Amino acid sequence: MTLAPSHKALVPFVSVDNMMKLVHHIGIEPMLRGLADYIEADFRRWELFDKTPRIASHSEEGVIELMPTSDGEVYGFKYVNGHPKNTREGLQTVTAFGLLANVGNGYPVLLSEMTVLTALRTAATSAMVAKYLAPKGAHTMAMIGNGAQSEFQTLAMKAICGLKSVRLYDIDPAATAKAARNLRGLGLEVVSCSTPEESMEGAQIITTCTADKQYATILTDNMVGAGVHINAIGGDCPGKTELAPGVLQRSTIFVEYPEQTRIEGEIQQLSPDHPVTEMWQVINGTAKGRSHADEITLFDSVGFAIEDFSALRYVRDHIAGTDLFLDLDLLADPDDPRDLFGMLQRASTP
């Protein structure tokens, strides 16, 4: 006998298809701004969150990570991988899904795809941070690494920081051609470049977003001039960095959660006590952001669990009243909560 699951068994599930519909329903730029607002709001209440460096399982090919956090009322986690070789086999470098649950009874309240959502939240975080750190009137960005994240990074800088022009560079010209094509008609000047140096001409913001499971040097010391803001996205694992140590030494470094960034970020190349500023304190006004026009500011982004929590909160709030989710029969709900076995037995009765 098969009975329809009760409402207590059901958890709203946002598929990739529905996530894409949600983005188009809201509009990508308004959604990036909305996500940035949710992330900024959670950075403001940073101290009340449970925080731990993400739990990483490394292999020769890549990494699989779990990213948990809780604000005391809601618990969230994301499953995410990073496999730089994947694109050669027609697979994404990064895929993800995540969940929110009620701390009071432990019941999940949302299950969602997070591959698209991670690209959106990473971009929203970058632009939210650049709003505080980039030089005043920044209008041009070098976008180095033109893979899956790149258009999101670019559009968030437009939507949140008023970017006018992007200069694209990738070691693979096909990636640059793809990004240029995707960004056409979205209200930005798009310039394709054939060297990283060319991409940085006239840029006040430099975003590095490459994927390589090794120490890479995307920016050498002599490539970076005074006064720029560097948004370093791709160095996010032990042994996987993008910037020469000289660039780090000349920069004022801003991070999400130092305990995680010292393991995974660009600063793994520095001594463990190298000074860094936590972004939540800049946002709260308890630490200084950019202090002068010639300063090189560096956001050593690795991606932290609270950003995913904020993104899932945003999705939970914005699917309400829409049909952009499926009710998934995820939780067992026997009539008598202690009769799980009886529920199973009754399910075999013809």
Ligand SMILES: NC(=O)c1ccc[n+]([C@@H]2O[C@H](COP(=O)([O-])OP(=O)(O)OC[C@H]3O[C@@H](n4cnc5c(N)ncnc54)[C@H](O)[C@@H]3O)[C@@H](O)[C@H]2O)c1
């Ligand atoms: N900080 C975060 O929160 C966060 C979030 C998501 C992804 N990431 C990281 O961002 C990076 C990019 O992710 P993606 O999904 O766009 O990957 P992707 O594989 O789709 O794209 C990476 C691009 O980098 C290019 N590239 C590699 N080496 C280069 C070099 N030396 N110079 C210029 N270009 C180079 C590749 O050709 C490719 O086009 C990854 O390393 C990923 O782990 C970070």
